Amino acid sequence: MVSNLGARRLWVRLTGGAAALVMLTSVAACGGSDGGGSAGSDLKVLVPLQASLLDPTQGSIQSLGVMLLGLEPLERMQSDGSLAPELATDVQQPDPRTYVYEIRSGVEFWDGTPLTADDVVFSFDLHAAEGSDSINSSLWASVASIEKTSDASVTVRLTEPDPQFPYVVAQTGIVSKAFYDSHEDIGTPGVLNMGTGPYEFESFKPSSETVLKANADYWGAEPKYDTLTLRTVTDDSTRLQAVQSGEFDGIFNIPLAQLASYEGISDLTHAHSPDYSVYKFNFDVSKAPWNDIHLRRAVTMAIDRADLVEGPLAGKATLAPTLVPADVMQTLAPSDAVESVYSDLESGFRFDLDAAKREMAQSSVPDGLTVTLPVTGSDPNLSAIAQTAAQRLAEIGVELEIQEVDDNTYYNAVYFEHTTDGLTLDNFGATAPDPSNMALYCLLSSNGLPDGSGVNIAQYDNPQVDGLLQQSQQLATDDPERGQLLLDALEASQEDLPYVPIAFPNVYAAGNSKLQLADFSTFWWLTRWTESAGSAPR
Amino acid sequence: MTAVTLAPTRSPGGLTRARSIAGYVGTRLLSAVVVVVTVSIVVFAFVHAAPGGPEQSIGGRFATADQLAAIRQQYHLDQPLWAQYGQFLSSAVRLDFGTSYAMREPVTAAIGRATATTIPLVLVGWAAATVLGTALGVFSARRAGTPSQRAVLGFTVLGASSPIFATAILLSYVFGVQLGWLPTLGEGNGGSDRILHLTLPALTLTIAALASIVKVTTVRVGQVIEEDHVTFATARGLSSRRVLHGAILRNSGVQLVTQAGAVLVSLFSAVILVEEVFDLDGVGSLLLHAISARDIPVIQAITLFTSIAIVVLNLAVDLLCLAIDPRLRSGLVGEP
Numbered sequence: 001m002v003s004n005l006g007a008r009r010l011w012v013r014l015t016g017g018a019a020a021l022v023m024l025t026s027v028a029a030c031g032g033s034d035g036g037g038s039a040g041s042d043l044k045v046l047v048p049l050q051a052s053l054l055d056p057t058q059g060s061i062q063s064l065g066v067m068l069l070g071l072e073p074l075e076r077m078q079s080d081g082s083l084a085p086e087l088a089t090d091v092q093q094p095d096p097r098t099y100v101y102e103i104r105s106g107v108e109f110w111d112g113t114p115l116t117a118d119d120v121v122f123s124f125d126l127h128a129a130e131g132s133d134s135i136n137s138s139l140w141a142s143v144a145s146i147e148k149t150s151d152a153s154v155t156v157r158l159t160e161p162d163p164q165f166p167y168v169v170a171q172t173g174i175v176s177k178a179f180y181d182s183h184e185d186i187g188t189p190g191v192l193n194m195g196t197g198p199y200e201f202e203s204f205k206p207s208s209e210t211v212l213k214a215n216a217d218y219w220g221a222e223p224k225y226d227t228l229t230l231r232t233v234t235d236d237s238t239r240l241q242a243v244q245s246g247e248f249d250g251i252f253n254i255p256l257a258q259l260a261s262y263e264g265i266s267d268l269t270h271a272h273s274p275d276y277s278v279y280k281f282n283f284d285v286s287k288a289p290w291n292d293i294h295l296r297r298a299v300t301m302a303i304d305r306a307d308l309v310e311g312p313l314a315g316k317a318t319l320a321p322t323l324v325p326a327d328v329m330q331t332l333a334p335s336d337a338v339e340s341v342y343s344d345l346e347s348g349f350r351f352d353l354d355a356a357k358r359e360m361a362q363s364s365v366p367d368g369l370t371v372t373l374p375v376t377g378s379d380p381n382l383s384a385i386a387q388t389a390a391q392r393l394a395e396i397g398v399e400l401e402i403q404e405v406d407d408n409t410y411y412n413a414v415y416f417e418h419t420t421d422g423l424t425l426d427n428f429g430a431t432a433p434d435p436s437n438m439a440l441y442c443l444l445s446s447n448g449l450p451d452g453s454g455v456n457i458a459q460y461d462n463p464q465v466d467g468l469l470q471q472s473q474q475l476a477t478d479d480p481e482r483g484q485l486l487l488d489a490l491e492a493s494q495e496d497l498p499y500v501p502i503a504f505p506n507v508y509a510a511g512n513s514k515l516q517l518a519d520f521s522t523f524w525w526l527t528r529w530t531e532s533a534g535s536a537p538r
Numbered sequence: 539m540t541a542v543t544l545a546p547t548r549s550p551g552g553l554t555r556a557r558s559i560a561g562y563v564g565t566r567l568l569s570a571v572v573v574v575v576t577v578s579i580v581v582f583a584f585v586h587a588a589p590g591g592p593e594q595s596i597g598g599r600f601a602t603a604d605q606l607a608a609i610r611q612q613y614h615l616d617q618p619l620w621a622q623y624g625q626f627l628s629s630a631v632r633l634d635f636g637t638s639y640a641m642r643e644p645v646t647a648a649i650g651r652a653t654a655t656t657i658p659l660v661l662v663g664w665a666a667a668t669v670l671g672t673a674l675g676v677f678s679a680r681r682a683g684t685p686s687q688r689a690v691l692g693f694t695v696l697g698a699s700s701p702i703f704a705t706a707i708l709l710s711y712v713f714g715v716q717l718g719w720l721p722t723l724g725e726g727n728g729g730s731d732r733i734l735h736l737t738l739p740a741l742t743l744t745i746a747a748l749a750s751i752v753k754v755t756t757v758r759v760g761q762v763i764e765e766d767h768v769t770f771a772t773a774r775g776l777s778s779r780r781v782l783h784g785a786i787l788r789n790s791g792v793q794l795v796t797q798a799g800a801v802l803v804s805l806f807s808a809v810i811l812v813e814e815v816f817d818l819d820g821v822g823s824l825l826l827h828a829i830s831a832r833d834i835p836v837i838q839a840i841t842l843f844t845s846i847a848i849v850v851l852n853l854a855v856d857l858l859c860l861a862i863d864p865r866l867r868s869g870l871v872g873e874p
Contacts, residue, residue: 052640060598131608137605139600188643208817235815241723242817247714408589409588412589415599416594451602455600
């Protein structure tokens with residue numbers, strides 16, 4: 001990218017620049033310096049995703065990085081990954097199935113109405129009530145009841161213990177029940193939404209731009225910026241030019257392929273963090289010929305994972321011995337235990353073409369096979385990984401026909417319908433920082449089709465692994481025993497090879513002096529990232 | 539007798555011609571309805587044939603089969619296709635295009651917001667290309683074989699040869715990044731801010747559309763300049779401005795109007811790329827988002843409005859040509 005950019009710059013200066021300059025003199029004279037960037041305490045940031053509706057039922061993962069600035073949760077994730085009370089002053093867990101939230105008093109919505117327990121119950125019910133059309137409703141599946149137990153407390157009872165539940169609450173913005181009762185088309189550009197946060201929604205363009213202004217009556221510390229303009233730009237070159245020109249102060253989740261271009265921009269501070277997502281090949285073990293362990297072993301040993309990290313991922317990733325990054329697992333299990341298990345898991349993924357050929361000879365397809373592998377253009381790393389891996393796989397007789405499709409076609413084939421040839425490649429990201437998050441999604445049989453969401457792409461069904469995972473779910477969120485059970489589940493599943501984890505990519509951000517990135521992490525969207533230490537003062 | 543000849547619309551020949559034109563317009567409008575309905579059926583079928591239904595976008599990646607089924611039922615996606623299309627058509631004739639699956643607002647509101655960006659952009663780009671292209675075409679035709687003609691044609695061919703997204707990126711880089719004069723993205727917040735934000739996108743469209751107008755104008759005006767009546771007009775001592783307006787442009791009018799109409803139609807598709815590169819929340823971006831989310835009501839409404847606009851535009855061009863050239867009107871009624 002650097003060389004392309006340099007060539008383009010040279011060409012511009014030598015040819016197009018002069019001609020275009022003459023042509024547009026009159027227009028430019030009117031242009032002023034508007035394109036030169038923002039001023040004062042206004043912050044303009046490019047974010048990777050925004051919801052099509054300014055409503056918690058339609059916000060997930062990075063789009064919450066915008067929504068949760070206005071619609072505050074009861075508990076907020078801190079930069080160290082812990083949770084701290086926000087609209088709740090206290091959280092009690094009298095038993096593994098029950099959470100009691102004490103609601104902060106004296107908090108008002110932007111329209112001056114007080115925050116009550118009724119608002120909290122209403123906000124939770126948006127996702128948990130039967131028939132909810134929230135895209136997050138599956139996260140609330142373990143909820144049995146949500147009750148207002150006093151004027152200032154709400155009790156949530158679960159059907160079974162769910163160690164991830166606190167993180168679900170941390171990504172659930174609280175809205176005004178009265179506002180919902182008195183308005184239709186909530187979350188649309190004309191209606192917006194009503195919260196208590198330090199920033200109030202000022203304007204909204206679906207999936208594109210949200211402008212927020214400081215809430216002068218905020219109950220907590222004074223917001224650091226007057227206005228926030230958060231925009232999602234789909235075109236790579238447009239994003240880059242928006243930062244180059246200074247129109248935007250920073251960007252989250254820089255695509256790996258463009259990293260070098262951003263590193264070439266002066267006066268930008270860069271930050272990165274290990275992502276809690278994994279690039280992995282998936283074998284549909286319910287489908288021939290991938291139900292053959294010899295074929296799965298052959299393909300696994302023919303994939304040079306280290307080469308994929310250094311090549312397509314440009315070294316901007318960490319080799320993945322399993323589905324959960326070591327640093328995430330170490331929040332729950334002792335470091336030495338994690339290191340020991342992960343070392344064993346890594347040795348099980350050795351690259352050995354001769355051994356791969358021997359396994360292939362024992363498989364149900366000794367003469368090889370041709371597989372169509374869908375990839376989506378929205379993540380160019382998928383195509384790059386597939387093309388690199390295809391060269392090695394061809395040596396054992398597995399021919400990959402890589403087919404680039406649009407997002408919907410890809411998601412439909414890979415996750416919703418499982419209509420692929422049985423071998424797929426994806427980048428699956430966690431929805432919460434809990435170590436069990438990824439393991440449950442990918443290994444629990446109930447997450448396969450036909451009854452689950454299909455994110456268990458391998459259709460993996462191992463009663464032993466199910467048992468270990470379900471056992472881990474019975475324990476408290478911070479119980480170290482839960483960590484050991486998860487490690488056992490990861491080890492047990494690897495013997496069956498439902499997946500070939502390749503790498504945990506890093507996630508990158510960059511910003512000028514206005515955007516402080518000292519606390520940047522892959523879960524920046526769950527934190528109050530605008531107010532991080534060192535952010536520009538008002 | 540003199541009075542009769544001075545009132546041609548009341549003459550039997552005038553009435554016949556008026557009836558013929560009315561019949562012509564009526565026939566065109568009927569065929570337009572057929573075209574629009576056909577387009578909407580084809581688009582409806584394609585959207586439903588594409589993998590991944592709207593329920594997957596609405597429900598999200600973690601939706602279970604039961605949740606997807608509930609969404610299909612809620613949005614009547616479980617009904618037969620013909621019933622869904624019938625529902626769409628019966629609502630559309632009442633100008634009710636339903637509610638967007640993704641944005642949960644009336645489709646007309648979303649399209650109305652988007653057209654506030656797209657329509658001015660297309661019209662300004664088209665008007666600039668038409669005026670500038672015609673002027674450059676006349677200039678080029680009058681200086682056939684000279685270096686200035688080659689310069690004009692070379693410049694316009696360069697503009698036309700460049701992919702529109704490359705032109706957009708180049709302009710954005712020069713005037714937005716390097717010079718910092720104009721914004722590189724977004725549609726601005728109204729008034730002068732919007733004008734600033736739409737300047738580079740409009741310029742991109744102008745450059746893309748310029749070449750064909752210059753080329754047609756150069757060729758047609760070049761032909762007319764060679765005709766006897768222009769030579770006679772010049773020999774009679776008429777000013778070059780009168781010769782240009784009265785003899786050259788008037789006789790080139792049909793071709794120029796037809797080309798201008800074709801350019802305007804082509805800009806409806808070109809603007810999609812321009813909106814993508816400049817990150818404008820216009821109709822093109824709305825359509826792309828809708829396709830990505832399988833937001834069927836939005837897709838159907840945009841394609842319907844676009845096909846109606848194109849059909850009406852073509853009809854307007856044809857009527858304008860009839861107005862410009864009496865020979866075309868005579869052709870309608872079979873006059874010699």
